[in-house]
C-alpha cells in the first residue's frame with residue numbers, strides 16, 4: 001500500500017513535467033487510475049491518496065467492487081457489449097469506449113430510462129489495429145453526427161484512443177497526433193450535446209508522449225498499482 005502512495009506521487013510529478021514541457025499545467029490533465037484486477041483495499045488506498053477518478057474495463061468488475069469503493073468517479077474504459085449497458089448506466093460517470101452507433105443508441109435508451117444524460121467518448125483506433133476496438137479516423141465524423149441526430153440522452157465529451165504498444169513510445173506519437181487533430185476539428189461542431197473536454201490518451205508506458213501530443217486525460221494502471229496478476233481473478 002505504501003507503494004501505491006509512492007507511485008502516485010511519482011506519476012503526478014511525471015504528469016506535471018510532461019505538461020509543463022509543452023507549456024501546459026498539470027491541472028490540465030486528469031489522472032484516471034485504472035483499477036482492473038485490483039482489490040477494493042488497494043483502490044481505496046489510491047482514493048485516500050488523492051485519486052478522484054478510477055477506470056475499469058469490465059462490467060463485472062464494476063458491479064463486484066462498486067459497493068466497497070469510497071466515493072469516486074467511475075469510468076468505463078473497456079469494450080462494452082450492448083446487453084451489459086444496463087448494469088453500469090447509473091454507476092459510471094463516463095463511457096470512453098463508444099465505437100458503434102448501436103452501442104450509443106443502447107446507452108441513450110438506458111440513460112433515458114434513468115432520466116439522465118450519459119457522457120461518452122468516441123474510441124478511435126487511429127493505428128487501425130485489428131486487435132483493438134474503435135472506429136477508424138474516417139468513420140469518426142459520421143458516427144458523431146449520427147449520435148447527435150438521434151441520441152438525446154447522450155453527450156459527446158471527446159475522443160479516446162489506445163495506441164499500439166511500442167518499445168519507444170515516441171514511435172507511436174503519430175497515432176496520438178492524428179486523434180488530437182480530430183479532437184480539435186470535431187470539437188468545433190456547434191451542438192447542444194457536443195461539449196468536447198476530454199482527449200483520453202496515454203497509459204502507463206506512453207502517457208508522457210500522449211500528454212505532449214495533447215492528451216488531457218491519462219488512464220494509468222500498472223504504474224500505480226504494480227503489474228497485474230490475472231490469475232487472481
Ligand SMILES: *Cc1c(COP(=O)(O)O)cnc(C)c1O
Pocket residue numbers: 034036057077078162202203204205219220221222223
Ligand atoms: C488496462 C487499461 C489501461 C491501463 O493500462 P496500464 O498499462 O496498466 O497503465 C488503460 N486503458 C485501457 C482501455 C485499459 O484497458
